[in-house]
Amino acid sequence: MDNELRIGVVGAGRMGYDHIKRIHSTINNAAVSAVIDIDEEKAKQAVEGIEGAQVFTNFETALEADAFDAVLIATPGFLHTPVLLPSIKKGLPILCEKPLTTDSVSSWEIVQAEVEAGKRLVQVGFMRRFDAGYQQIRSLVEGCEHGELLQLSCEHINPDVPASYTGRNLIDDTVVHEFDGIRFLTGEEIKNVQVRAGKKSKYASADLNDPAQVLIETEGGILVTVNTHVVSQYGYAVTTKGIFEEKHVSVGEDQVCESFEPRFVDAYDAEVQAWVDASLTGTQVGPSAWDGYAAVACCEAGIEAEASGKIVEVSLNQKPDLYK
Ligand code: ISE
Numbered sequence: 001m002d003n004e005l006r007i008g009v010v011g012a013g014r015m016g017y018d019h020i021k022r023i024h025s026t027i028n029n030a031a032v033s034a035v036i037d038i039d040e041e042k043a044k045q046a047v048e049g050i051e052g053a054q055v056f057t058n059f060e061t062a063l064e065a066d067a068f069d070a071v072l073i074a075t076p077g078f079l080h081t082p083v084l085l086p087s088i089k090k091g092l093p094i095l096c097e098k099p100l101t102t103d104s105v106s107s108w109e110i111v112q113a114e115v116e117a118g119k120r121l122v123q124v125g126f127m128r129r130f131d132a133g134y135q136q137i138r139s140l141v142e143g144c145e146h147g148e149l150l151q152l153s154c155e156h157i158n159p160d161v162p163a164s165y166t167g168r169n170l171i172d173d174t175v176v177h178e179f180d181g182i183r184f185l186t187g188e189e190i191k192n193v194q195v196r197a198g199k200k201s202k203y204a205s206a207d208l209n210d211p212a213q214v215l216i217e218t219e220g221g222i223l224v225t226v227n228t229h230v231v232s233q234y235g236y237a238v239t240t241k242g243i244f245e246e247k248h249v250s251v252g253e254d255q256v257c258e259s260f261e262p263r264f265v266d267a268y269d270a271e272v273q274a275w276v277d278a279s280l281t282g283t284q285v286g287p288s289a290w291d292g293y294a295a296v297a298c299c300e301a302g303i304e305a306e307a308s309g310k311i312v313e314v315s316l317n318q319k320p321d322l323y324k
Contacts, residue, residue: 005093005276006033008068010059010083012046013037015097015125016074018261019272020046023072026269030276034067059083063090070094070279072272077102077172081109088113088121093279095272097125099176100292104300107293108317115320120284123275124292126180128238130270133251137185137242140249147245149186151223154178157237158230159258166207170228171195171302175214178226179298180291181240188218190298192313195306203231214302215311236263290323 009020023032036056037043047053056062070093073083077099087094101107128134141149197209204210214226236259239252257263278285298314305312
């Protein structure tokens, strides 16, 4: 690998297209060398104006053609495993959009594949870890300037969601960001999850209870509330308040946008640049396959909690040494 990372982007939908444009126009020392999408027209449109980028409709073919040195996966979660496993086997650096996979058994398979490879190859696309506000709270937790962190109070607001979006998606597509965010901000694993839904918005479909309150406890006893309002009709907003022993610190309150792309543009840019820089030196940074697995395990507990209204414990396998 020389000092330009040749990236194959798998999936040219909303997130894939956004990353393709980002790599082409903003990211240093990287180029989109291939786009793989079952919809050839979509892939062709995505590479318009990008010299030398090849188009494939099949991942195996692209892998055999040696068309890239690193893989960015931006397909829906249920399609991740067949791209992740051969890429890990080939020793390629991977940036995988969340969720790592859609259940903890297959996510654990990814962790084990990496352990077998003997090195970290996967960074999971939890971009909030690269957001300035999140980093501010994280550094206050680490530095203990205002005493210890006692609680977190989060809001996750979307203008609307697709018609197919259900209560399950509220957890594994939306609150999944808070599961990872809480683990990042507190440095602790999540112990249990409860979901409460009260009066429902007239804009929420039959299969969705929104707004909802997700109540989360970490292993160290930090309590977190996540208020969701994904059919808010007015905008995209993500806010987080850290309740410390001597101060309350809120971030994100003045950032109401149309959607997640403009809200987190700086975080996405920083995330992809960090991945490129690390990949060029043969290392990996940011959220790992273990973090991806842990978030999926929290989603499983959350989905059960959403259905039952009960407090559900999160169950995790033992953390392999590779991630300690
Ligand atoms: C979407 O897939 C995202 O990842 C956004 O960050 C989140 O706010 C939204 O709820 C999800 O649907």
